[in-house]
Amino acid sequence: MADSAQVPALVYLVTGGCGFLGEHIVRMLLEWEPRLRELRVFDLHLSSWLEELKTGPVQVTAIQGDVTQAHEVAAAMAGSHVVIHTAGLVDVFGKASPETIHKVNVQGTQNVIDACVQTGTRLLVYTSSMEVVGPNVKGHPFYRGNEDTPYEAIHRHPYPCSKALAEQLVLEANGRKVNGGLPLVTCALRPTGIYGEGHQVMRDFYHQGLRFGGRLFRAIPASVEHGRVYVGNVAWMHILVARELEQRAALMGGQVYFCYDKSPYKSYEDFNMEFLSPCGLRLIGTHPLLPYWLLVLLAALNALLQWLLRPLVLYTPLLNPYTLAVANTTFTVSTNKAQRHFGYKPLFSWEESRARTIHWVQAMEGSAW
Ligand SMILES: NC(=O)c1ccc[n+]([C@@H]2O[C@H](COP(=O)([O-])OP(=O)(O)OC[C@H]3O[C@@H](n4cnc5c(N)ncnc54)[C@H](O)[C@@H]3O)[C@@H](O)[C@H]2O)c1
């Protein structure tokens, strides 16, 4: 691979490059990777904003494709040096079947690895998830843990199961010989709950609040900490890993890194209010307004309704037994592994991350602002 900082020689492929995180990675690569010659954006659904990126000095190639189709992945990857595999089916609401989630997240990842081997692409960065670790089905807290903190990772839901299997495939592929005889170098990044411009669940909560006259109702105790990280910093970690992976293959190959920044430790709901309060919403109650057993019952009822209505309509409320368990179990990280291994420091301070997110909510269509 060319090592001169001046000569743009590298070809990057970003799968899922039109998604929430993918868009930030794509834009940041164009801004922060001077060695970039071509950026291939591979996604099932191509976004119109890609067009405006095509006028810059770097060749931006939009590729409409499906990671579950091995030949499409291999064709897109031929001649690329680095793959950032962020495409995935993020579904904890029952929109897709468990089979589809497995196919996209696990088979899709296997296809990316096989394509690396086949085409001789040597560097693979995988977007994993905190859910590979937990919260587990027993609801054990993970309090400010790091990559080495012992934790019983037991999953039943299709999404965390698929992310755990996919991550394992990526880590096991580290060192495998690719076409040309050189070893593949892989690593996995595990974001906690990502927030920032473009976050769909934040959008949903905002609109829910507007429907209830500017009010949201506390359901989770303020003492339950939920890990959050700003999308710009998650993207930045991907850029740094991709940049350093070849030079530091011995140290970084086959490793996992939690994504972290200076976002405060709070409950899921209190954290959201950091952005929604300045946009005119209020969180009602200092304690949960409903007893936990009633929430469990409502979540179970939602799951039952989803099952009963499936032949007629797709009913996918935010509250289900899985989302309740995730929101109600402390899971936060405190680590400096990324700093030690590849010099990561958050690009955006908490104040900047917050300001950018608030600005995005305020600009949203139908805003109360
Ligand atoms: N959002 C979070 O809080 C969060 C947290 C941890 C990890 N992650 C991981 O980050 C990655 C990106 O998540 P996101 O929140 O940006 O989700 P997203 O849904 O916004 O983006 C995923 C992208 O992948 C694309 N995609 C889906 N199926 C595809 C297929 N078969 N072939 C090609 N492209 C396909 C989608 O079109 C979309 O553009 C995922 O792998 C997810 O598991 C997300």
Ligand SMILES: C[C@@H](CO)CCC[C@@H](C)[C@H]1CC[C@H]2[C@@H]3[C@H](O)C=C4C[C@@H](O)CC[C@]4(C)[C@H]3CC[C@]12C
């Ligand atoms: C009980 C409700 C009362 O207001 C709150 C329900 C909130 C849930 C919809 C979300 C709580 C935690 C979220 C998840 C978490 O931030 C981490 C994730 C990992 C990532 O890989 C995918 C997204 C998600 C599962 C995220 C989804 C939404 C929550 C469950």
